Amino acid sequence: MPQFLYWNSIKPFALTATVLAVTSLMNTQIYAVSENTASYYQVQTGSLTQALNNVAQQANISVLFDPARTNLYQVKTIQGKYTLDQLFARLIQNTPFKLQKSVSGYILIEMPDTKNLAVVESKKTDLNQSVLSNMAMDNQIYQMPAIVLEAEKEDTVKFGQSVLNQKAIDRYQANNVAQLLDNMPSVGSAGSPRPGGQTINILGRGGVADVPITLDDSVKSFDKYRQGSVFIEPEILKKITVDKGPHNVEVGNGGFGGKVTLETKDPSDLLGANKNAGAFVKYSRFSNNSQNTYTGAVYGKMKNGLVDGLFYYTNRDSGDVKRPDGSKFLYSAQEQDTYLAKLNFYPTDGHKISLNAMRSGHEGWEPFAAMRDQDAVPSQADIDKYGYDEAWKRRLVYRDQKDTSYSAAYEFNPEFNPFINFKAVASYSKTFQHDQRLPSVNGSAALLGNESWVNYTNTALKVSNISDVNSKYGDHKLKIGAQYQKMEQNSLIFDKSNASKPDYNFGYYEPNYMPAGDQQMLSAFVEDQYQFNNIIITPSLRYDHIVNNGKPNRASRYNNPLAGHDYSSKTYTGWSPRLAMSWAQTDQLTWFANVSKTWRAPRVDEQYYVQSAATSVPSTSLYLRPEKMLAVRIGNEMNFDDLLSNDDHLQVRLTYHHNRGSDEIFRNRSTFCQAQAENQANTGSGSISDCNGNYHHGFYRNVTDYTIQAYEAELFYNQPTWFAGFTYSYIRGERDNSPVNPWFDEKTWMTDIPPKKATATLGVNVPEHHLTMGWRGIFVDAQDRSLSDNDKSIAASSFSLPKTKGYSLHSVYADWQPLGEKGPVLNFSIDNLFNRDYKMYLGEYMTGTGRDYKLSISQKF
Numbered sequence: 051m052p053q054f055l056y057w058n059s060i061k062p063f064a065l066t067a068t069v070l071a072v073t074s075l076m077n078t079q080i081y082a083v084s085e086n087t088a089s090y091y092q093v094q095t096g097s098l099t100q101a102l103n104n105v106a107q108q109a110n111i112s113v114l115f116d117p118a119r120t121n122l123y124q125v126k127t128i129q130g131k132y133t134l135d136q137l138f139a140r141l142i143q144n145t146p147f148k149l150q151k152s153v154s155g156y157i158l159i160e161m162p163d164t165k166n167l168a169v170v171e172s173k174k175t176d177l178n179q180s181v182l183s184n185m186a187m188d189n190q191i192y193q194m195p196a197i198v199l200e201a202e203k204e205d206t207v208k209f210g211q212s213v214l215n216q217k218a219i220d221r222y223q224a225n226n227v228a229q230l231l232d233n234m235p236s237v238g239s240a241g242s243p244r245p246g247g248q249t250i251n252i253l254g255r256g257g258v259a260d261v262p263i264t265l266d267d268s269v270k271s272f273d274k275y276r277q278g279s280v281f282i283e284p285e286i287l288k289k290i291t292v293d294k295g296p297h298n299v300e301v302g303n304g305g306f307g308g309k310v311t312l313e314t315k316d317p318s319d320l321l322g323a324n325k326n327a328g329a330f331v332k333y334s335r336f337s338n339n340s341q342n343t344y345t346g347a348v349y350g351k352m353k354n355g356l357v358d359g360l361f362y363y364t365n366r367d368s369g370d371v372k373r374p375d376g377s378k379f380l381y382s383a384q385e386q387d388t389y390l391a392k393l394n395f396y397p398t399d400g401h402k403i404s405l406n407a408m409r410s411g412h413e414g415w416e417p418f419a420a421m422r423d424q425d426a427v428p429s430q431a432d433i434d435k436y437g438y439d440e441a442w443k444r445r446l447v448y449r450d451q452k453d454t455s456y457s458a459a460y461e462f463n464p465e466f467n468p469f470i471n472f473k474a475v476a477s478y479s480k481t482f483q484h485d486q487r488l489p490s491v492n493g494s495a496a497l498l499g500n501e502s503w504v505n506y507t508n509t510a511l512k513v514s515n516i517s518d519v520n521s522k523y524g525d526h527k528l529k530i531g532a533q534y535q536k537m538e539q540n541s542l543i544f545d546k547s548n549a550s551k552p553d554y555n556f557g558y559y560e561p562n563y564m565p566a567g568d569q570q571m572l573s574a575f576v577e578d579q580y581q582f583n584n585i586i587i588t589p590s591l592r593y594d595h596i597v598n599n600g601k602p603n604r605a606s607r608y609n610n611p612l613a614g615h616d617y618s619s620k621t622y623t624g625w626s627p628r629l630a631m632s633w634a635q636t637d638q639l640t641w642f643a644n645v646s647k648t649w650r651a652p653r654v655d656e657q658y659y660v661q662s663a664a665t666s667v668p669s670t671s672l673y674l675r676p677e678k679m680l681a682v683r684i685g686n687e688m689n690f691d692d693l694l695s696n697d698d699h700l701q702v703r704l705t706y707h708h709n710r711g712s713d714e715i716f717r718n719r720s721t722f723c724q725a726q727a728e729n730q731a732n733t734g735s736g737s738i739s740d741c742n743g744n745y746h747h748g749f750y751r752n753v754t755d756y757t758i759q760a761y762e763a764e765l766f767y768n769q770p771t772w773f774a775g776f777t778y779s780y781i782r783g784e785r786d787n788s789p790v791n792p793w794f795d796e797k798t799w800m801t802d803i804p805p806k807k808a809t810a811t812l813g814v815n816v817p818e819h820h821l822t823m824g825w826r827g828i829f830v831d832a833q834d835r836s837l838s839d840n841d842k843s844i845a846a847s848s849f850s851l852p853k854t855k856g857y858s859l860h861s862v863y864a865d866w867q868p869l870g871e872k873g874p875v876l877n878f879s880i881d882n883l884f885n886r887d888y889k890m891y892l893g894e895y896m897t898g899t900g901r902d903y904k905l906s907i908s909q910k911f
Contacts, residue, residue, distance in 0.1 A: 091128065091137055092355030092396070094318055098123040101141050102158070107324045109134060115158035120147075126465065129355060129399045140465070188217055189822055190766045190775045191233045191811050194687075194703055205516065206527055206579040206588060208298070209630060209642040210685060210705055212237075214290040216319070220877055221863055223334060223904040225341075225366075227280045227290070227312065233828060235762045235779030236294060236707075238804045240892035241278050243371045243899055245384040245412055245451075248278040251892055252294055253707060254758045254783045254803040255307030259650055262305050265312045266406045268455035268477040269508040271537050273655065274564070277419070281453045281481065282312055283388035283410055285332075285345050285364040289313040295681050295707055297644040299577045299590040299628055300514075300531065303569075304650035306679050306709065314390055314408065317349040317358040322910060326351055329911040338881075338902035339383070341368030345908075355396060362390035374887040374900040381446060386412035400464040406457045413450040415443055418485070418497050440488070447485040447498075455479040468518035480507045492547050498561060499543035510535040524582030529590075531575050538568040539654055542604075552606070559605035565658035566601040567617070569651070577628075584634035592626040596651040600658035600670065608660050614669025614747055615660050622651040622676050638690055644683040649676040652750070656715050659749040666738055667718045671748030675713045682708045685762075698769035707760040713752040720790040720845030722746070727793035753792045756785040756800060773824075775811040788837070790845040799835040801851055805891055806831035820867035825860065832856040833891040852895040857888035859898075874909040 091108055093101045098120040106113045111134070123145050128137070138149050138156070150157045193213040212234050224230045228239030228248035240256055241248040250261050258273040265282055272281070291311040293301075301309050321328050327350035334343035344365045351358035367385045370378040388410040395403040428441035436444065457477040464470055485502045487493045493500040514531030541564040549557035560566050577590035600617030603609045609617075626648040634640045652674040661668045685705035693700050721727045723741035730736025738745075760781045767774045783800030787793065813824020837850045863879035885901040 089132070090354055091132055093125065093128040093137075093141070095127045096125065097121050098125055098141065098145065101125045101128075103323070105134075105137060105141070111156065113156045113158065115147075116160075119160060120158070126463075127402075128465065129396050188215065189768070189773050189813060189815065189824070190218075191777075191809060191826060192218060194701060194764060194766065206529055206577055208293060209632065209644060210294055210297075210683065210703070212292045212294075216288045216315075217865075219284060219287055219290070220875075220906075221865060221879070222284075223336070223877060223879055223906060224284050225336075227282050227284060227287075227310075228278075230284060230290060231292065231310070233777075233809050233826070234292060235764060235777045235807065235809070236760050236781060236804075237292060238807070238892055240802075240890075240894075242382070242893065242896055243379055244382045244416060245281075245386065248280050250280060250310060251802060251804060252292070252307035252310075253709065253760050254781050254800060256802050256892070257304075259304035259653055260307040261310060262301060263310045263312065265408065265455050265479070266314055266477075267457050267459065267475040267510075267512070268406075268408075268479040269510050269535060269537070270455070270479055270481070271508055272481040272506045273539070273653070274483065274504050274506070277483075281410065281451070283364050283366065283386065285343065285366075286314045286362055286388060286390045286408065287312055288315045288319055294705075295644065295646070295683055295709065296648045296679055297628060297630065297646045297681065297683060299529070299575045299592050299626075300512075300533075302533070302573050302575075302592055302594045302626060302648070303571055303596055305648070306650070306677075306681075306711065314392070314406070315347075315360065315362065316392060317351060317360040317394070320347065320349050320360070320910065321351065321358075326353055330908065331911075332906060332908035334904065334906035336368070336902055336904050338900055339368040339371045341366065343367070343906075357396070358394050360390070360392045362388075364388045372900045373897045374882070374885045376900070379897075380442070381414075381416050384412050384414065386410060400462055402459075402461040402463075404457075404459040404461075406455070406459075408455045409452070410454075411450075411452040413448070415446045416449050417445070418447050444488055444491050447487055450484040452482045453480075468520070471516040471518075472514070474513045475511070477510045478508070480505060493545075495543065495545045495548070495561065496563075499545040499557070501544040502561075503540075503542045504564070505538075505540045507538045507540075508535065509538075524580055527579040527581070529575075529577040529579075533571070533573040533575075535571045535573075536568055537571075537654075539564070540566045540601075554607060555604040559608065560601075560603045562603070562608045562660050562662075563655070565603070565617075565654060565660070567599050567654040567658055569596060569598050569654055571596045586630075586632045588630040590628045590630075592628075592648075594622075594624060594626070594649075594651075596622045598622075598651065598654060598657050600654065603660070607662055610663055613660070613663035616670050616672055617658055618672070620652075620657060620672050624649050624676060638688055640687045642683075642685055642687065644681070646681045647679070648681070649678045651676050652715055656750045661749060666722070667747055667749050669747040671718075671746070671750045673746060673748065674715060674750060675752050677715050677752070678712045680710045680712075695769060698767070701764075701766045701768075703762070703764040705760075705762040705764075707758070707762075709758040709760075710755065711758070712755045714754070714756060714785075714789070715750055716753045716789045718746060718749055718751040719848075720843055721793065724793050727791055730791075731795075753789050754785065754787045756783065758783040758800070758803070770815060770817070772814045773811070774813075776808070777810075778806075778808045780806045788841040788843075788846060790843060790849065791841065794841055796840045798837050798840045798846070801837055801849055802892065803833075803835070805833035805854070805856070820870055821864065822866075823862070823864035825862050827858060827860045829858045830856055830888075851891060852889075854889045854891040854895065857886055857898075859886055859888070860884060874907050877904070877906045877908075879904045 093104050099117045102113050102115055125141055146161050147158050148161055150159055193215055195211050195213055214230055222230055226248050228250055231237045232239055236253050238251045239248050240251055249256050252261050258271050263270045294308040296305045298309055320330055330347040332345035347362040349360040365387050369383045370380060371382045372378055391407045393405045428445060432441040457475060459475045462472040483504045487500045512533045517528045519526040541560050543561050545557045548554035572595045575592040579588040597619055599619045602617045609615050628646040630644045632640055632642040658670050660670055688702040690700040722738050722745035726736040726740040729740050763778045765776045781803050783803040784797045785800055788798045808829040811824060811826040815822050833854050836853060838847045860883040861879060861881045862883060866876045867873055881902040888898040890896045890898060
């Protein structure tokens, strides 16, 4: 077995003792790979410490090094046949280390003179601080990747990201993805705790087009009426990355709020050291809804490292969620199965082929609108007539939901060719819902009738390449890429009440508010990250060509050219220029800024929503212009080491967002023209007749401009034995006029702006007992702003959310490995510790959940 020898660099006598111990082993026979023999090696991307350990295991040799120093450096994936000398040379290139051979193995020595290193000294110092920062922040509520560290990675710099790692995901023990993100500043969730009842809001934008979500590069875009958009099982995730604002060149056609990237677990995340196969089991119990979660996985790799794979299964089975007062969210129980399969091939050095598949599903009785708190309850007369169970089910649907994602990726990243870092990804995802009501019920068409079938399908292909071009005037990282994406939606209902009417196609037709159609996007982008000394300047440009295609409705009532029902295609094209900059003013202070101008085309729902000819706005909305945004972000990041004691670290990030939107796409309601608006303002009796037919006749229109401003402060302090964190966010959103009356002469508050929010955490580490425990709190201010504050019209009130009081929630948690690294992992937490009753603003006055004791135990084999 290989030996691992470490020393503490701050205690010279320890090094002396260790070297003596190594010398004493000089006569010991070591069966190791000869340094002159070429053998196959595989080293994964990670720290130099991990890489050296991995090589020592594969070659059966001893390596003496200081992990406190080698942890500061990263290595890329290496595969192929090498001698030990060749392999070590690749591992320690661009580091201040050299290897010295001994009879018993190797000793890694740090060279005292680092002036001639390939990495600039100031850049190396920043990198070391950044790596220490990320290591120390492992116990925070989320992680802030440091800018200087990102500059050293294979991809271009992304400012202001927030990341949840595996430890944070396991610690939260969340029911859904939206719960995982609630502790981030400027990020919130809307909806109910029911299955599939959540959406994500970033910087005051919460639509599907505003916050695109990807799972292993598969696009998710479910947008069914009154339903959530996220159905991903948290147990399969290893990392969540949140980008705030429309500053990512790889995101087009929206993303005004930001982007959420979900990554699932890989075999390498679960395999133990020096193991080629393994298994994982986990059990969780939540007290609030009597939830049991069962997880099992098997995984492995070939001895030569050419193939690895994983199969992962999770079953989540729960009762109804309880409110703080003990009452229940009726019919919020769920039983969901999730399957994840992965297969990775490493055919030759620098090549990787990945195949991913995910499928989840659940079925049961649920309210039609999963996002709402409680639909209308059955009357006593209905209970007397039908009995309690049937009376309730007459107001529910039996829902069968399936969510699938598939992706195939090819990567080519040769180690010695800086111009090629190529990746191609093809993906397919589909979310399907089949709802049925009791046969004796006449379901309203507005609630998808007696039976409905809804499909949202995404097909995408993306190719990109990153080239590193170095010169005496600075370094360039050039990214070029192209994307194709097709988002298709199909819906069909059976409207029992109109089953005998030909103009309703005898009850089978697309609901007028959920038209069938697709949106196809063809895009190209280029980004050049230029770095000179401590300055990074990154201009980028993106071009999108978008075509919307409507599908004629089966019901002639909604397919009438005389009513303006035109389902023909509509094309939108445009450019999105962006500029990102950062300046490392000192080793401790870095400034960053973004300026982005982008746009989005109308969605299929917005373009092809129709009504009957008898209404005021019956037609499709082919006249819609793209919605545009000019976004500015300015901030700084500060990192301080050894501030209050040795080995501590303070990270601070301050950010200001200023997003100016124009031509907002909004429902065409209330006031249809300027003449009507003026008459209403002067006499109080304006009507649509004032327009004389001169207004947009579609259900959607472009209204006026709006401004969203956001202020964020994030502070994380870490040292080996304890840690603390604090975040604060304040978002302010105003429209220049009213969305239901674009000629209204006052500014109005935007509806989807969350209240002020602060979070705090405090915890301790007990390394000798593998124990971490702590407290976290979330403090939400009252939301007392409403669209109706200035616009008193009935239409404005229909788009206003109820005002809410402020509240605070407290949680405690503990992570413990009683038997060390090889034993089980226990996660325990109590959410809403004081059982606080509260209402959530973005949840449309949704009642929060009550106290919840959570326990999980997991074991790897």
